[in-house]
Amino acid sequence: MRKGQQIWLELMKAIEESHVAIIIFSKNYASSRWCLEEVAKIMECMKQKDLIVLPVFYNVEPREVRKWRGSYGRAMAKHEAEFGKHSHKVKRWKKTLVDASNLSGWHFDNEVEVKLIKEIVNEISMQLHRRPLHVSKHLVGIHPQ
Known part of the structure; x- marks a missing residue:
């Protein structure tokens, strides 16, 4: 990326133009709205453009991501407090996490x-x-x- 370019717009364009996306779910992943928007875009492109999506669960259990437990539960509770429990954004993020964590991938633990x-x-x-x-x-x- 060249200096002076909009990072977010270039990132979204890069996701759209990719053939493969690797999502690395870590303990603090869901605390980042940026990461949640990225994974939502990745999953959208998987459905619309046949993007190959490969999840990696890095020192986190897939069920924590899928069922919003542990650090994922705490992060989603914070997002619900900020945006509202029934906000479209939070519902979309939750669905995206479930969909992505249901994909076959790798579980990395030590x-x-x-x-x-x-x-x-x-x-x-x-x-x-x-x-x-x-x-x-x-x-x-x-x-x-």
Whole structure:
């Protein structure tokens, strides 16, 4: 993205033009209205444009996302307090979280990140009808935890 461009508009355009979207659900994901709007756009494009959507549950259980439990429940309660329990925006976010968390994906919980990244790269490669991509053993900036 070039300097001076509107981040939000460029992000929405990038989502619309993408073939694959990876949603990484983390503990604090639902506390961000920005992230909730992004995932809503991703799910909209999945339905309208056949966008391939791959969720990753990073140190969070899929059921927490699906049933608004734990940090997701607390975040949604804050959004309801801010916008109103019956607001269109909050209802849309809740439905989006349910829909996205019902997709088949990966649950990452204290595993080696490199292994997960390789699995995701291979899945994307297969989804795009290509042969598996080679992922180097020495990825830059990727360190086991």
